[in-house]
Amino acid sequence: MVDHLIAFATAHYLLAGAFVILLALLIAHELSRGGRSLSTSELTALVNKDEAVVVDIRPAKDFAAGHIVGALNIPQDKLIARLAELEKYKAKTIILVDAQGQHAGTHAREMLKTGFIAAKLSGGISSWRGDNLPLVK
Incomplete structure (x- = not known):
């Protein structure tokens, strides 16, 4: 063949x-669609240095089943309408996390247009689980 x-x-x-x-x-x-794509170790380093905030854009039910420590939950269909809630974090990188990294890039691009520093977790929460990192319920 x-x-x-x-x-x-x-x-x-x-x-x-x-x-x-x-x-x-x-x-x-x-x-290039959704800005920077971060690995789980890059996400951890930024959060530990207090340079980033994790925003989980999965539905509330999925978020409640397990999420990254300290993550905020704003479902993806409400993200743009609730950007005012994230204004206090505008100096930090907003890291968007979804289930498998498929939708976070699109929303990160929208956030970049509004002046936020945005990135996405490559592979989403699946990559976080795949690296055996802890989730909080």
């Missing part, structure tokens, strides 16, 4: 090259 792929790519090098370029552009666009 790999032989067929290599044969196709060499026979149609312009088409294969265009595909690689488009794929690279798509990946670059997706990575």
